[in-house]
Amino acid sequence: MAPRATPSVLSSDEAALRARALRVIPGGMWGHMNVARLPPGYPQFFRQARGCHLFDVAGKDYIDLMCGYGPIVLGYGDPDVEAAVAEQRSRGDLMTGPSECMVELAELVVETIPHADWALFAKNGSDVMTACVTIARAATQRRKVLVAKGSYHGAAPWCTPSLAGVTAEDRAHILHYEYNDVASLERAADEAGRDLAAVLVTAFRHDVKRHQEAPSVAFAQAMRRICDAAGAALVLDDVRAGFRIHLGGSWEPYGVRPDLCAWSKAIANGHPLAAVTGNDRFRQAAQQVYLTGSFWCAATPMAAAVATIKKLGATGAIAKMEAMGGRLRDGLEQQAREFGLPLRQTGPVQMPQIMFEDDADFVLGNRFVLEMLRRGVYMHPWHNMFLSAAHQAADIDRVLEATNEALRLVAQSADRRQPAGAVQ
Ligand code: PMP
Numbered sequence: 001m002a003p004r005a006t007p008s009v010l011s012s013d014e015a016a017l018r019a020r021a022l023r024v025i026p027g028g029m030w031g032h033m034n035v036a037r038l039p040p041g042y043p044q045f046f047r048q049a050r051g052c053h054l055f056d057v058a059g060k061d062y063i064d065l066m067c068g069y070g071p072i073v074l075g076y077g078d079p080d081v082e083a084a085v086a087e088q089r090s091r092g093d094l095m096t097g098p099s100e101c102m103v104e105l106a107e108l109v110v111e112t113i114p115h116a117d118w119a120l121f122a123k124n125g126s127d128v129m130t131a132c133v134t135i136a137r138a139a140t141q142r143r144k145v146l147v148a149k150g151s152y153h154g155a156a157p158w159c160t161p162s163l164a165g166v167t168a169e170d171r172a173h174i175l176h177y178e179y180n181d182v183a184s185l186e187r188a189a190d191e192a193g194r195d196l197a198a199v200l201v202t203a204f205r206h207d208v209k210r211h212q213e214a215p216s217v218a219f220a221q222a223m224r225r226i227c228d229a230a231g232a233a234l235v236l237d238d239v240r241a242g243f244r245i246h247l248g249g250s251w252e253p254y255g256v257r258p259d260l261c262a263w264s265k266a267i268a269n270g271h272p273l274a275a276v277t278g279n280d281r282f283r284q285a286a287q288q289v290y291l292t293g294s295f296w297c298a299a300t301p302m303a304a305a306v307a308t309i310k311k312l313g314a315t316g317a318i319a320k321m322e323a324m325g326g327r328l329r330d331g332l333e334q335q336a337r338e339f340g341l342p343l344r345q346t347g348p349v350q351m352p353q354i355m356f357e358d359d360a361d362f363v364l365g366n367r368f369v370l371e372m373l374r375r376g377v378y379m380h381p382w383h384n385m386f387l388s389a390a391h392q393a394a395d396i397d398r399v400l401e402a403t404n405e406a407l408r409l410v411a412q413s414a415d416r417r418q419p420a421g422a423v424q
Pocket of ligand 1: 153
């Protein structure tokens with residue numbers, strides 16, 4: 001049987017919004033959320049979200065396996081988080097200074113995260129990664145920063161993946177190493193020599209369009225050793241993985257603690273907040289560096305963060321996400337085996353990357369995710385996905401019913417490598 005061609009017809013509401021957006025927004029949308037980067041058929045706009053469900057502007061309901069690219073860790077509109085937000089908002093949100101809640105949040109963060117002696121708050125991952133670099137440079141009075149080739153740390157000029165508008169000077173003191181390659185890390189550290197301020201590392205290798213990779217214990221330990229020997233800061237970028245792998249930080253299971261850590265995404269279940277945590281060696285530098293933003297002290301996202309972190313701890317949410325992720329991985333593995341498809345699943349089960357082997361042009365991957373979209377499951381062809389504590393066993397089973405159909409169609413393709421949607 002030939003695969004059904006996936007219609008890429010947009011709903012009239014979606015098409016009208018796109019046309020309006022194109023007139024007043026560059027490209028209709030900027031950055032990673034521009035669906036022009038995805039195979040045609042993905043909705044650009046959404047009307048509503050609840051629990052693990054996302055609704056597009058035509059009212060189509062999807063089980064969402066992206067969770068807003070990570071921030072939604074307890075489910076959209078979690079009642080406990082939203083009650084805390086409403087309560088704080090009734091008293092004040094953005095005020096002339098921070099709320100009492102900020103101190104409560106900092107105390108909770110320091111209590112929850114073993115390496116943290118202090119915390120400060122901002123809005124985005126890029127803000128806090130940039131702050132970590134600046135704090136490390138201020139503390140060490142050095143310039144060089146080691147970054148893994150291909151790792152994403154944000155959209156600031158020193159780290160953005162697009163070189164448009166970036167000068168060589170913006171990157172002058174950035175040196176690269178290969179993730180999980182101790183020898184290349186050592187070479188980069190040698191090159192930086194006595195000017196080494198910081199080594200940056202993501203919780204695991206979660207680069208887009210690649211199978212994901214856990215850090216080896218030897219690599220994590222080498223990071224710590226090299227930073228200690230050089231007097232440099234080990235900076236963990238836990239923006240994407242934070243609060244999904246381990247409440248105390250994603251490298252706690254490795255027994256390797258960073259000096260500075262950047263957090264955002266899941267910290268407040270979708271409310272805008274980011275944090276830097278650090279140890280006492282970097283406290284004074286964190287105080288000296290000028291860090292501020294008009295909205296950084298708004299109180300409701302901090303109330304949301306207090307409620308989120310407490311609920312994650314009290315409900316065993318991470319273990320639950322792992323159980324659901326395992327259910328999905330096991331089910332998919334069995335289906336892929338039955339259909340004889342080279343599906344490869346990598347990364348932590350609660351942050352899965354699901355791609356096909358030898359599918360660099362994503363012909364199979366795009367066909368698969370479009371068939372899933374038609375069946376009411378929102379997946380991503382080449383970015384790691386995210387489960388939340390709102391995904392129940394029944395939701396995962398519904399996803400698996402859809403994958404069974406979608407994988408069957410991929411496997412039955414007369415010519416598997418013909419582009420998705422092509423006329424048969
Ligand atoms: N670091 C990592 C590992 C990220 O995944 C991201 C966002 N995807 C960032 C930094 C930047 O965060 P933001 O988009 O909030 O600036």
